[in-house]
Each structure stands twice: as structure tokens, then as C-alpha cells.
Amino acid sequence: MTAATQSMIEARHTVKAFGQGDHIVRALDDVSITINKGEFFTLLGPSGCGKTTLLRLIAGFEMPTAGHILLDGVDITDLPPNRRPVNTVFQSYALFPHLTVAQNIGFGLEMQGRPRAEVAKTTAEMLALVKLEPMANRKTSQLSGGQQQRVALARALAPKPKVLLLDEPLSALDLKLRKEMQVELKRLQQETGITFVFVTHDQEEALTMSDRIGVMSAGKLQQVGSPKDIYTRPVNRFVASFIGETNFLPATPVAGGLQLGCGAVVEGLTTAKPSVTLTIRPEQIRITPADDAGAIPATVTSLVYFGTDTHCHMALSDGAEVVVRVQSPASGEAGVRTGDSVGLRFQPAAAQVLED
Amino acid sequence: MADRGFSVSRLPGFTPTAMLVFVALYLPILMLVAFSFNAGKSVASFEGFTLQWFVKAWANDHVKDATLRSLVIAVVAASVATVVATAAALGTTRRKAFKGQTFIYVVINQPLMVPEIVTAVALLIFFAQIKVLTGYQGLGYLVTAHAAFCIPFAYLPIRARLEGMDLTLESAAADLYASPWQTFRFVTLPLLLPGMIAGFMLAFVTSLDDVVITLFVKSAGQDTLPTYMLGQIRRQITTEVYAISTVLLGLTVVLLTAFFLLTRKKD
Amino acid sequence: MASEAETRQVAASTRAGWLLSTPALVLLAFGAIGPLLIVVVYSFLLPGKYGNVEWGFSLDAWRGILFTRDIFDDTLVLADAHLSIFWRSVKLSTLTTLFTFAVGFPTAWFIATRPQKQRAFWLFLITIPFWTNLLIRTFAINEIIRSEGLLNTLLLWLGVIDRPLEIIYTDFAVFVGMTYVYLPLMVLPLFAAIDRFDMRLLEAGYDLYASRWQVLRRIILPIVKPGIIAGSILVFVPALGAYVTPRILGGGKQMMIGNFIELQFGQGRNWPLGASLSVTLLVIVTAALLVYVRFANRDREVNHG
Numbered sequence: 001m002t003a004a005t006q007s008m009i010e011a012r013h014t015v016k017a018f019g020q021g022d023h024i025v026r027a028l029d030d031v032s033i034t035i036n037k038g039e040f041f042t043l044l045g046p047s048g049c050g051k052t053t054l055l056r057l058i059a060g061f062e063m064p065t066a067g068h069i070l071l072d073g074v075d076i077t078d079l080p081p082n083r084r085p086v087n088t089v090f091q092s093y094a095l096f097p098h099l100t101v102a103q104n105i106g107f108g109l110e111m112q113g114r115p116r117a118e119v120a121k122t123t124a125e126m127l128a129l130v131k132l133e134p135m136a137n138r139k140t141s142q143l144s145g146g147q148q149q150r151v152a153l154a155r156a157l158a159p160k161p162k163v164l165l166l167d168e169p170l171s172a173l174d175l176k177l178r179k180e181m182q183v184e185l186k187r188l189q190q191e192t193g194i195t196f197v198f199v200t201h202d203q204e205e206a207l208t209m210s211d212r213i214g215v216m217s218a219g220k221l222q223q224v225g226s227p228k229d230i231y232t233r234p235v236n237r238f239v240a241s242f243i244g245e246t247n248f249l250p251a252t253p254v255a256g257g258l259q260l261g262c263g264a265v266v267e268g269l270t271t272a273k274p275s276v277t278l279t280i281r282p283e284q285i286r287i288t289p290a291d292d293a294g295a296i297p298a299t300v301t302s303l304v305y306f307g308t309d310t311h312c313h314m315a316l317s318d319g320a321e322v323v324v325r326v327q328s329p330a331s332g333e334a335g336v337r338t339g340d341s342v343g344l345r346f347q348p349a350a351a352q353v354l355e356d
Numbered sequence: 357m358a359d360r361g362f363s364v365s366r367l368p369g370f371t372p373t374a375m376l377v378f379v380a381l382y383l384p385i386l387m388l389v390a391f392s393f394n395a396g397k398s399v400a401s402f403e404g405f406t407l408q409w410f411v412k413a414w415a416n417d418h419v420k421d422a423t424l425r426s427l428v429i430a431v432v433a434a435s436v437a438t439v440v441a442t443a444a445a446l447g448t449t450r451r452k453a454f455k456g457q458t459f460i461y462v463v464i465n466q467p468l469m470v471p472e473i474v475t476a477v478a479l480l481i482f483f484a485q486i487k488v489l490t491g492y493q494g495l496g497y498l499v500t501a502h503a504a505f506c507i508p509f510a511y512l513p514i515r516a517r518l519e520g521m522d523l524t525l526e527s528a529a530a531d532l533y534a535s536p537w538q539t540f541r542f543v544t545l546p547l548l549l550p551g552m553i554a555g556f557m558l559a560f561v562t563s564l565d566d567v568v569i570t571l572f573v574k575s576a577g578q579d580t581l582p583t584y585m586l587g588q589i590r591r592q593i594t595t596e597v598y599a600i601s602t603v604l605l606g607l608t609v610v611l612l613t614a615f616f617l618l619t620r621k622k623d
Numbered sequence: 624m625a626s627e628a629e630t631r632q633v634a635a636s637t638r639a640g641w642l643l644s645t646p647a648l649v650l651l652a653f654g655a656i657g658p659l660l661i662v663v664v665y666s667f668l669l670p671g672k673y674g675n676v677e678w679g680f681s682l683d684a685w686r687g688i689l690f691t692r693d694i695f696d697d698t699l700v701l702a703d704a705h706l707s708i709f710w711r712s713v714k715l716s717t718l719t720t721l722f723t724f725a726v727g728f729p730t731a732w733f734i735a736t737r738p739q740k741q742r743a744f745w746l747f748l749i750t751i752p753f754w755t756n757l758l759i760r761t762f763a764i765n766e767i768i769r770s771e772g773l774l775n776t777l778l779l780w781l782g783v784i785d786r787p788l789e790i791i792y793t794d795f796a797v798f799v800g801m802t803y804v805y806l807p808l809m810v811l812p813l814f815a816a817i818d819r820f821d822m823r824l825l826e827a828g829y830d831l832y833a834s835r836w837q838v839l840r841r842i843i844l845p846i847v848k849p850g851i852i853a854g855s856i857l858v859f860v861p862a863l864g865a866y867v868t869p870r871i872l873g874g875g876k877q878m879m880i881g882n883f884i885e886l887q888f889g890q891g892r893n894w895p896l897g898a899s900l901s902v903t904l905l906v907i908v909t910a911a912l913l914v915y916v917r918f919a920n921r922d923r924e925v926n927h928g
Contacts, residue, residue: 061527063629081530082539094528098546107542108532159533364825365736367729367835374733377726381752381806384763387773391766440647447643454637460644467655471864471908473881474901478658480888481665481898484675504654507647565756568866568881572888582758589762589871601759608755616747 007073008163008195009035009058014067016053027053028064029219035163035197036212040189042198044206045216046242051199054216055165058197060084072162082111087156088165091172093148095140101151102127102136108159126154129188146177153185157192164189166198170205182209203243207231215239232281236356240279247285247322249278251353258353261318264296268348277354282311282325284350287336288343295343298322300336312336314344389605392598409599419600422584426564429495429580433502434510434559440503441510441559442552446544449518467505475505476572483573493575501573502563509562510555513619517551550618557611564604659905666899674892684895688903705883711794712879715869716862719801720855723809727854731813735820746814753807761871764803768796768872792874800872801862808861809854816850817843849918856915860908880904 016028028050035041043051056062057069060081068077076084087108095104106123114122127133130150140148149169156164166185170178186209189196200206206213207227215222215230215238223235234240237248251258252275257267266278288295298314301321305328312324322344329335336342392410396403413419441464448460467475483497525547529539567582574583581604585597666684668676691702734745752760767773768790775787790796820843828838844851866881873879878886880900887897 059527059531061530063632065629081527082533082535086531088528088531090524090528092522092524094522094524096525096528096543107529107534111529111533111535111538111542155532364829365732365822367732367839370729370732373726373729377730377806377810378748380803381748384767384803385752385755385760387766388759388763436650440650444644444647447640451636451640452633454633454640457640460640460648463648463651463656464644466651469860469908469912470655470659471860471881471904473864473866473884474659474662474905475655477884477888477897477901478662479654481894482658482661485661500650500654504651507651511647561754565754565758567756567758572885582756585758585762586867586870597762601756601762604756605759609751612747612751612754616743616750620743 006036007034008037008039008071009033009197010070011054011057012068012070014054014057014069015065016050016057016062017065026219028057030067031216031219031221032067033214033221033224035195038193038195039211040186040196040198040209042200042206042210042213043216044200044203044213044243045222046201049216050219051201051216052167055088055167055197055199058163059086059088059165085159085161086163086165087159087161088167089152089156089169091168093152093169093172095148095151095155097139097141100137100139101132101143104140104151105155105158107155112159122158126158129157129191130154145173146181149173149181150184153188157188157194160192161194163195163197166196168199168201170200171202178205185209207243215242217242232350233352234279234354237277237279237354240352240354244281245323245325246279246281248354249280249320249322251276251278257348260296260316261320262296262316263318266348266351269351269353271353271355273355277356278351279354280346280351282323285322285324285344285346287312287324287326288345290341290343292343292345295345298342298344300338300340300342302338303336310335314342385605388598389602392595392602394595409595410603413596413599416596418579418584419581419596422579422581425495425578426580426582429498429502430560430563432499433506433563434556436499436503437506437510437559438514438552438556441507441555442514442548444507445511445514445518449515450521450523464511465508468508472568476569479569480572487575495578497573497575498570498578498580501569502566505566505569506559506562510559513554513558514548514551517548517554517619521547554615554618557615561608561611564607662898662901666895666902668895668898670893670895672892674888674894676894681895684893684899687893687896688899708878708880708883711877712863712881715794715798715801715879716859716865718798719805719862720809720859722798722802723806723858724813724851724855727806727809727813728851731810731817731850734810734814735817736822749807749810749814753811757804757867760804761800761868764800765791765871768799791872792876794873794877796872797869797877797879800868801865804868805858805862808857812853812857813847813850816847816853820846852915852918856911860911863907864904 011031011033014028014031015026018025018027031050031054033054043054045051053062057064058071060076060079060083064077068075070076071084071086096107099107102123105126106119109119109122123136124133127136130153132147132150132154135143135147135151140151143151149172152169169185170181173181182205185196185198198206198209207230210227212224212226213230214224217238223230223239225233230239231243234243234246240246240248249260251260251266253259253271253273254265257265258269258271258276258278259265260278269278290297296316298316300312301315302313304311304313308328309325310328312326314322314324316322324344326335390402393405393407394402395406395408444460444464448457448464479497479501483501486497487493521544525543526539529543530536534542565582566580567586570580570583571586574580579587581600585600588594588597665676667680667682669679669681669683671677686699687702689702689705690699691705692698693700730749734742734749737745765772769775770787770789770791772791774790775784778784779787790799824842824846825838828842833841863879864881865879866885869877869879869882873882875882881904884897884900884904887893887900891897
């Protein structure tokens with residue numbers, strides 16, 4: 001298979017600027033990205049990072065200031081949204097309030113001028129797919145939030161688009177429903193085989209659902225990779241801190257490794273830069289007794305109880321703060337206490353060197 | 357009242373004043389309605405219920421004539437105003453602010469800002485010239501004038517409806533393969549319809565109520581109901597005029613109630 | 624820095640905006656605004672013998688607003704009759720504005736402080752008179768205050784007075800009538816302003832030792848000021864140009880500017896004077912509106928700190 005047939009969406013050097021004169025904001029700043037056929041791709045980032053803008057460019061609601069968008073190898077940059085085989089699930093659902101559930105689902109097919117029988121058949125299939133058959137003739141305002149969400153999904157899937165775009169579709173749902181819908185979405189994506197492009201600011205959602213994640217910040221694409229890549233091998237400070245909790249420790253290269261501010265040397269890591277930051281996840285650090293000779297000495301400054309886990313805040317000898325996540329001790333067992341002197345150990349391979 | 361606590365929003369004397377205002381607002385109108393059913397001719401005393409003034413008014417050819425004319429003008433003017441106001445509302449809302457947008461907005465609302473008597477005088481002068489030039493004496497002048505001053509009344513509820521409409525609905529339609537025309541026809545228009553009906557009704561009532569502009573623009577023998585009623589005041593207000601007033605009042609209440617039901621926000 | 628496609632999109636949107644507005648603009652140009660310009664032209668012409676104008680430039684109409692030619696020696700003297708009409712118009716409009724505010728504010732406050740469900744009902748009660756034909760409402764008030772009207776009948780019957788009060792055809796009658804017909808125009812914007820008012824501010828005020836009067840004076844009135852200005856303009860502008868109410872309740876003697884303008888197109892047969900008076904009225908009203916816009920904008924800036 002060649003690369004051209006494998007990619008479903010390709011954005012090439014897309015720029016989107018809003019405003020004019022002195023008030024130009026680059027919502028997208030030279031973003032290039034390739035999304036593969038049949039994959040569940042998530043655009044993750046804080047609000048205002050440009051992820052929704054990128055989605056709107058793919059859907060055709062916005063024109064790029066510069067750059068091109070390709071769909072299945074065809075340049076669609078200048079096509080209006082109604083001529084792109086791409087459908088969107090809107091954050092607000094955008095269900096037509098004057099139409100019934102079934103009419104909403106059949107809308108796209110009708111606009112395409114499909115025969116009435118086909119519209120009816122597909123609508124019925126879609127209703128079954130999202131388990132809303134009894135609601136077919138209700139007005140959308142009579143549905144619960146979760147049901148509206150499923151109508152929006154069915155409506156966007158009915159015309160069998162090449163790509164389904166989902167703009168924070170779960171943000172309006174409560175936690176329990178959101179978890180259910182996450183599973184549901186993943187199921188639908190696997191059943192239909194349609195390429196999903198999912199926008200969210202929720203890192204947990206992104207990690208659990210995606211095949212690949214693109215992390216965005218300040219209009220730029222920071223890193224693209226599998227959830228595990230993104231979590232364990234963040235390429236910069238932003239990605240490391242936005243996804244999960246982590247520790248940052250300044251370090252300088254010395255012979256045989258990197259030296260931390262407290263003097264301890266982490267072996268086996270190298271860099272060409274004069275000073276770097278070492279990032280290490282709290283669950284990758286082990287607490288050892290104070291007399292552990294090879295360990296980094298630290299003092300427990302405070303303990304924060306999280307139920308199954310406890311976060312132990314430590315101070316190193318140079319004052320740097322480190323958080324260590326440990327399982328909360330079983331009842332009767334004594335864990336570490338505030339003021340204790342301890343040692344800290346981690347695998348050098350679990351740490352990541354950040355050069356920014 | 358059971359609630360004897362300190363109410364922060366209560367201000368001394370406000371509630372009695374408000375009550376007096378409501379009484380003062382309605383007492384004269386209700387008197388007028390009551391006496392349109394009065395058997396006696398005098399306003400001073402109620403001498404029994406009758407519908408004779410309604411019958412008499414309806415038997416009066418002048419009244420019939422004026423009523424018909426008022427309705428024709430109001431329907432045509434309100435329809436024209438609604439159509440052009442809808443187009444203007446679509447043109448001036450929900451797009452990036454463009455050059456001249458404020459100008460359009462000011463022009464459309466101009467009839468609300470200029471005293472009626474000034475517009476009336478202006479139209480008198482303008483149409484007098486046109487009458488000389490064309491020789492046309494028909495209802496066209498009244499219809500044009502009414503349609504023009506009805507535009508802002510039709511425009512405001514339509515604009516409000518458009519602004520309250522979720523823009524993403526139209527994006528959703530476009531996303532689902534609707535062409536711009538299909539989007540308008542199947543999404544925008546059905547959602548806009550209540551606003552258009554509301555706008556039409558306000559325009560209709562406005563046209564039906566107009567006195568001053570009609571008085572100046574009308575040619576001889578083109579009395580509308582209000583100008584006919586005003587003409588009657590010189591010959592002492594007749595109870596017949598009360599009857600007509602009662603009917604007009606009823607019509608206003610019905611239209612307003614419908615308007616409120618149409619524009620009511622859903623809870 | 625916009626791509627060609629973006630520029631095209633903006634241009635198309637602007638074109639569509641103008642195109643869609645054109646029918647309304649054309650209709651208004653013929654049925655409202657265009658004719659106003661002709662009025663300005665007419666104010667510089669000579670009156671025709673049987674109405675209309677003669678085409679010759681003259682400033683007589685503008686002079687005629689304040690001055691009149693003495694019949695005997697043809698000198699210009701101040702026209703007392705005109706001045707008294709202007710004075711009456713300004714006086715009655717101002718009094719109407721003040722009084723509608725005095726009773727309209729408590730009414731608007733009352734409506735805005737009702738429970739949410741009742742509010743629509745009370746508001747509806749204000750809206751009905753607002754949309755009821757002005758003529759009908761003037762007739763109604765006429766029936767109350769005329770010599771053989773309800774008020775006099777009642778007072779005579781009660782023995783409070785022994786002959787009818789002569790209210791009708793006085794300035795006072797016009798004032799009462801205008802207050803009655805324009806009151807809803809004051810209440811509605813006041814309500815809109817009070818409805819937005821955050822009642823928790825009152826709790827804060829009382830908490831900080833303010834009396835009811837101080838709360839009204841120092842918290843409520845400053846915050847709802849835009850509504851007060853809007854209501855005042857909405858009452859003052861039509862009151863100044865009132866025609867129907869002074870005609871019916873003033874009986875043709877207690878003229879206001881509106882009636883005076885009409886007179887020039889009727890018996891007066893002085894269209895240019897009518898035109899110059901109309902332009903004057905328009906200028907006063909525009910000035911009032913500009914003051915309003917100025918105030919409204921300034922308040923908005925203050926509110927946004």
C-alpha cells in the first residue's frame with residue numbers, strides 16, 4: 001500500500017488567521033498533519049489551541065488563510081461544506097428543532113437527493129444503530145442530553161461520510177453518561193470503519209479512546225503519536241505537563257549521565273544541550289529507606305490522600321520538589337510520614353529528557 | 357401576607373403607585389368599552405345593555421368603507437414590510453460586520469426616530485408633486501407610506517428571532533449536503549417563521565392604528581377607520597365611535613396575545 | 624493577510640448584506656427618508672397662494688418661525704403666538720416626561736420584582752395600552768375629563784363641586800392626556816433596565832447601613848440610568864411632536880408644534896413655514912437622540928470599567 005492511499009486527511013501547512021491590522025491572531029500556525037484511513041484520531045489541547053479551528057477547516061466552515069486540505073488524495077480546500085463527504089457531530093449537537101428525530105437523521109440523505117425508500121431504510125438502520133427506534137417521531141427537544149447526542153451521531157453517520165468529525169461531543173454530558181458514550185463511540189467507529197477525528201480537551205478521554213493523538217497548543221501541533229507514546233515519551237514541556245501529572249527536574253550533562261540540581265547523577269541519559277529538564281511521572285518513582293546508598297535523598301514535606309493512591313510531596317536537598325505516587329498503605333501498615341527522610345529511585349529509561 | 361421578613365426589593369409607596377397606575381390605565385379604556393354597550397346616549401349613566409351601536413356602525417356606509425380600506429392597506433403594507441424586513445434582517449444579522457451595516461440599521465429604524473408629524477408633512481409634499489406629475493390618485497400612496505413606517509416594526513422581531521437562532525444549525529445543514537438555498541428553505545425559513553408572523557402582526561397593528569401620516573397622505577374620500585373616527589370628533593363623539601373602538605381594541609388584544617404566544621421563550 | 628478565498632468570502636457576504644437590504648432601503652427612501660430632504664428644500668421657498676409653493680428662494684419661512692411682519696409698518700416683530708406655542712410644547716412635553724417617570728418608575732419596579740411567572744402577565748397589561756390605538760386612548764381620557772364626562776358627573780353627584788370643572792381644552796387636559804397615552808413608553812424601557820438589575824446589590828447596600836432612600840438614590844437610580852434616559856427620550860420625542868392628543872383635548876386652541884405645523888398646510892396655506900417648522904422639530908429631536916446615544920455609550924464604558 002502506498003502512502004497516498006493510506007492517508008484519509010492531509011493538512012498541508014495550513015494557516016488560519018483571524019482579525020485584521022494589529023489584532024491578527026493565528027489560530028492555526030503552519031499545521032501539517034496526516035490522518036490515516038479508518039483510524040480514531042484525537043486532536044487534544046486546551047481551549048483556544050486551534051483544535052476546533054482545524055476541525056472546522058476540514059469540515060469546510062472556515063477557509064484557510066494559507067495551505068491546503070486533502071481528503072482521500074483530493075484537494076478540497078475550496079469546496080463548500082455541502083460538497084465535502086465529511087460530517088460533523090457538533091458540540092451543541094445542532095439538532096434541527098423543527099424536525100423529528102427521524103427527519104433529523106434523514107436530512108443529509110434527503111439533501112443529497114437519495115430516493116425516499118433509501119432514506120427511510122438508512123434512517124431505520126441508524127435509529128437501530130444508536131438504539132433510538134422508539135423515539136423516531138419525537139421532537140428533538142423532548143429527548144435527554146444523551147439521547148440528543150446519539151441522534152447527532154446517527155444524523156452524521158447516516159450519509160456514510162468518509163470522515164466523521166466530532167467537536168467535543170461529550171462535554172455536555174455528566175460523568176457517568178460520558179463514560180458510556182466513550183465506549184459507544186469506540187464501538188461505532190469499529191463497526192462502521194469510518195475515520196473519526198475527535199476533538200477534546202480531556203486528556204483521559206483522548207488516552208482511552210484514540211488510536212493516535214495530536215497534541216496542540218498555541219495554534220501549533222506539538223506532538224503526534226499513540227497514547228502510550230504521548231504519555232511516556234512527551235517531546236516537550238507542554239505535552240508532558242498537559243497529559244497526566246509529572247515532575248520536572250533541571251539537569252546538566254556530566255560524564256556518564258545527567259546531574260540533577262541536588263547533585264545526584266542519572267546514568268545513561270545524554271544531551272547535546274548545556275542544560276535540560278528531566279521529566280519523570282510520579283508513579284515511576286519508588287521510595288526506599290533513608291540509608292539506601294544509591295538513592296536520591298529526600299524529605300517528605302506533605303502527604304495528600306487520594307483514596308487508592310497517596311501523593312507524597314518530597315523536597316530534594318537543593319529544595320526541588322518531587323511528587324511520588326504510592327499505593328495508599330493497607331490498614332494497620334504504616335506508610336511514610338511527613339518529616340521522614342527517605343531515598344528515591346527510578347529507572348533512567350522511565351525518565352524523558354526535554355530540551356526546551 | 358404571611359411573609360413578614362425584610363424584603364430588600366420593597367420600596368415604600370411603590371406598590372400602591374403601581375396599582376393606581378394600572379387602574380388609571382385601564383379605567384378609561386374599560387369605560388369606553390362599557391359605554392359602547394350602553395343603551396342610553398349619555399356617558400353619564402349606564403341604561404342597559406345593547407348592541408345597537410355596533411349594528412348602527414356596521415350599517416353606516418362610511419364606516420364599512422373605511423374599515424375595508426383600513427384592512428386592505430394594513431394587509432398589503434404589513435405583507436410588503438414583512439417581506440422586505442425579512443430580507444434586510446437576513447442581510448444585516450449573523451455575518452461579519454460590513455461597511456455600511458450601521459447605516460442600513462439607522463435607515464431601517466428611521467421611522468421610529470422621526471416625529472410622525474414631520475414624516476407626514478414630508479410625504480404630503482412629496483406625494484403632492486407626484487400626484488401632479490402622474491395624475492395618479494389611488495391608494496398606492498397610503499400603501500407606500502404605511503409599508504415604509506411598518507418596516508422597523510416588522511424588522512425588530514424578525515431580527516431578534518434570527519439573532520437568537522443557533523448559527524451552527526445552518527452549519528449543520530451545510531455539513532449534511534444542503535446547498536445554500538436548501539439550507540434557507542429547510543432550516544432557516546421554518547425556524548424564522550414565528551418571527552415573521554410576529555413581525556407581520558406588529559406591522560399590521562401599526563398600520564391599522566395610524567392617524568397622522570394617513571391624515572396627511574390620503575386624498576379626498578380615502579378615509580381609514582382612524583381618520584374617520586377623528587373626523588367624527590368635531591361632530592361630538594358618537595357612541596358609534598365607541599363601538600368601533602371596542603372592536604379595534606378587541607382585535608389588538610387578540611393579535612397581541614397571539615404575538616406573545618409566538619415569541620414566548622420556552623422554559 | 625487573508626487568502627484570496629477568505630477575501631472572496633468577505634466580499635460576497637458584504638454584497639449579500641447590501642443586496643438583501645436593498646428592497647427595504649428603496650421603500651424607505653420613497654416612503655420616509657427621501658421626502659424629508661424635500662422638506663428642507665421647501666423651507667427655502669415662497670408660499671403659493673392656494674397652498675403648495677412658488678419656486679423662488681426665500682428665507683421668510685425660517686424668519687417666520689420666530690418673527691412676524693407687522694401689518695401696518697411691515698417691520699419684523701417677535702411672534703408672540705408662535706413663541707407661546709413653542710413654550711407650551713416644551714413645557715407640556717417636559718412635564719409629561721417628568722410625571723410619567725414619577726409614576727412609571729414605581730410601576731416598572733413593581734413589575735420587575737414580581738415572581739418570574741407573574742411578570743409576563745403584568746408586562747402584558749402595560750403592553751396592551753401601548754399597542755392600543757392612540758386615538759381610542761385619547762377618546763377614552765376625553766370621556767373622563769370633559770365637562771359632562773365621568774369625573775365631573777361623579778364629583779357633582781358626590782357634592783364635592785357644584786358646577787363642572789373646566790378641564791377639557793386646557794393645557795392641563797393636554798398634559799393629562801399625554802401622560803396617559805405615553806406612560807407605557809416610559810414603563811417598558813424602565814422595566815427592561817430594572818429587570819437586568821442585580822437585586823443582590825440591594826442586600827449589599829442594606830448590609831452596609833444604607834437606608835431605603837439611600838439605596839434608591841445611591842444604588843438603584845445610578846444603575847438603571849440608561850433605562851431612565853431611554854424612557855425619557857421615548858416619551859419626550861413623540862410628546863414634543865404630538866398631534867392627535869392636543870388636537871382632541873386642546874380643542875384647537877391649545878396648539879402644540881404638531882398642530883401648528885398642520886395648520887400651515889391647511890388654513891394657514893404656508894407650506895414653507897410648515898416645512899421650516901418641521902425641520903426645526905426634527906433637529907430638536909435628533910439632538911435629543913444624540914444626547915441619548917452619548918449617554919448610553921458613556922454608561923456602557925463606565926460599566927465595563
